[in-house]
Amino acid sequence: MEHNSSSDVSIVIPTHSEKRWASLTRTITSAQTQTHPAAEIVVVVDHNPEMANRVKLTFSGVTVLENAYARGASGNRNTGAFHTRTPFIAFLDDDTVASPEWLAYQLTPFADQSVVGTGGGIIPAWAGPRPAWMPDELLWAVGVSYTGMPTTTAPIRNVWSANMIVRRDAFLAVGGFRTGFGKLGDQNRPEDTELCLRMSAAAGGRWMYVPHATIDHEVPADRSTFGFLIRRCYAEGRGKVQMAGLMPKDQELGAEKDYLRRTLPRAVGRNLTRAMTGRGAAHALQAMAVVAAVLAAAWGGGVETLAGIFESAPATTDNV
Template sequence: MPDPAAVLTADPVPAYRDPRFSVVIAAYTLDRWDDLQRAVASLRAQEPAPHEIIVAVDGNPELLERVRATLPDVIAVENDRHAGAGGARNAGSAVATGEVLAFIDDDVHVAPGWLAALHELFADPTVLGAGGPIRPDWATARPAWFPPEFDWVVGCTFRGSPQEAATVRNLIAANMTMRRDRFEQLGGFRTGFGKVGTRSAPEETDLCIRAGQRWPDAQWRFEPTAAVWHAVPAGRTEPRYFLRRCWLEGTGKAALAAHVGSDAGTSTERDYVARTLPSGVLGGVGEALRTRTVAPLGRAAMIVLGLAFTVAGYVIGTAQERWAAR
């Protein structure tokens, strides 16, 4: 069995007993100003407290100035890298001084005990990074037709995800930590890949897979007690948004597969399609028969539609990637 202190690379990896966390929040719009303030307040309330809070602003000088004027204890930086959330996170990470980087979104607030739950994991030198569940904070009631198997549509942990502590392929950048030295060695989030405008590609999945390929014995850990809440506005509870997001997930996974290979890019998704979704459909039909209600059938139907739109997006996206590579 290899020495845990030499697993990631030939050079020693420290077992952090008391790591300092630099929290990077990617922000881009004044429309989420209240959410951003709530995010910062939730971080200030953590015990232990983060070493520093960095707000990285993407393409919005007015927001940058407001952060500097209103949140003086927060480090505000402008995204001088590639446009999008990944570029903003890279810009924020560039000024960080903590041993561990933590990423959350501007519409996320962390639960009490979040940082404490992640803190102790880095005593294990094989842990490359860690994260936890992302729970939906619905602005309105959860739609009766919205299947929990598709909570990823609104950026949240979905049914079929681990419920207990586990090693996972990838984390989600709304609740994600990583050793800063390894992040820098990897080059951060891939340039020109991710969420920019109407395009959506899973930049955090790309980062996690690249890290796993470079350091195959390292771990990404899921810690169920390190929870955050993700705001879900009313506009994201419409079927039209649901299906559009499924399509973009398909095209994004096609772009990911073009970079890291289809096996690595869809390994988790294959099990999800083979096990989680059929169970959700059968469960919905069974519940409808037992309760003689329509809502479970609606959820089952949306699982089928969501899968169809995602697969269609993947097929079209794969064709586009192959054409572009010619």
Template sequence: MTVSDAPSTGDVRSRPAADVSVIICAYTLDRWELLGAAIDSVLEQSVVPRELFLSIDHNDELLERCREQWGGAAGAGEVPIRIVANAYDGHLGSARTTAAEMAVGEYIAFLDDDAAAEPDWLERMLKPFEDPGVIAVGGCPLPNFSVPRPGWFPPEYDWVFGCFYVGLPTTTAPIRHVIGAAMAVRRADLAAIGYFHSDNHDDMDMCHRLLDKEPDSQILFEPSAVVRHYVHPNRLTWSYFWRRCFWVNRGKVAAFRQMGEARNLTAERRFARQALTRGVSRGTRELLHGDVSGGSRAAVICIGLALAGSGYAYGSLEWAVTSRRRRRAGAGAATG
């Protein structure tokens, strides 16, 4: 059972309790107000989680301020707030692991520090776990734009700022990997794969390794489990767009190599096919009907795919050169 019928104590609204630990990781004071909104959104859920972790990623000033704001008696309410410091050398993946190792819930849900969950987010995230074959669930981060969306920015690329993008299912359905801004996993399954890797592809890596270990299980996308993910103005610029397309895919090379047999490019290939066929076709039709921005979006889709391919090629070359140097160094040490 994910949600009990027993009312939680001390709550006049008698919200049901949920056997889930929620983890929010934070690294900067620049998001202080957004962090507060994220925390409030968890405390105001339609179900009551067992605990809420704030895992602070190598920022002593932020750690102390969180302890002042939510530590002690302030964090001892209906949903206990536990403030912890990243215990490892890495960043986001390590911060998630630090809290996940301490969590006691049957399920662990993750929310970004710049995302605010809808009141029924947790309840809807946990529903798919009623099927024992489901090991992880991805929620639906929708963009909370701070400035208007540029006309040239195609919705197929909303993954650039960590949001739902055209190409994901519109109903509950299996997916290859989740969006890290809003996701949940069975705690036992996460522990079985050794938690997260410490790189910036920790959520993708988690999904690949979960499915490799449990090939008959499923990861589901739940579009009704909505969070509002803040999009800073600088994430809607051309410079941010091209850098993300290139460098994210460059970084995937090392991430995939480290996964070994767990790696799978199915999701990436499907995205490329859909973006080219559907996205470009839609943009072209819009252009023919007088919408110039539709032509811009079609062009940007093609440019983005080219940048992604270039990034992956660059990363592959980089990996090959590095591997060759390591082999030579190893051979030299052996003969020496």
């Protein structure tokens, strides 16, 4: 597949730890071997000068920058994005491998001027066996595409920054990712969803999901545990409440409500039916995993809501 020009898109790859050196190498190689060549590949290192120097010495033809903002993925991505000069900016995480036609496929919807951004399919690359208790509807918890997403190119409310392309002027108009809000340490706030909502609102544009513009996303063994799922859902519940506090009052989390009301109940019903008709105990475990995930997210959302109430409550003093 061909596109208009080989100079219309730059790829930004944030990274932070040499523990990911092997995966970063695979990410950069996949970016360099696209059928639609990028004008520039920018690797941004998050407050790790030694690693930044190693990237510079190892990879020719790659721009290496250091995060110009506070530590975190949002500032890391902004540093790279603000450096670029192309009409489109693509983002990959440092634990992904893009398919050869990823850029070509995902740039196509931008022929429509109302499209402010696109995202593509994310395929799990499990370090070990996929957990039998993990239903397709919960694959978002490990950062990959899940049941309930479109199966053909279609409008979507938001995409993920591991596989995202933005129209540069729309991205700059809202100031990029919200720094201080994204992933840092054990915090897992949806900075990519929040960006998508701001860009759509500001430009009056839309996002498109291109499922065949795929990347592989590594899923390490420590993210394949039930404990990780519960922690991730709890963090997501807290993060969505935080995000809702940043949104206009008339903008609701409609996608989340539809997922909770339709997609997850169907998953529970389907798996319970299969379990009761003798098609394997794994289906019962998948139904239980969905219920546990919902409870964990609700728990996180409740904790964050209470925290917000206490923070906003006026201080009182005793009368003297």
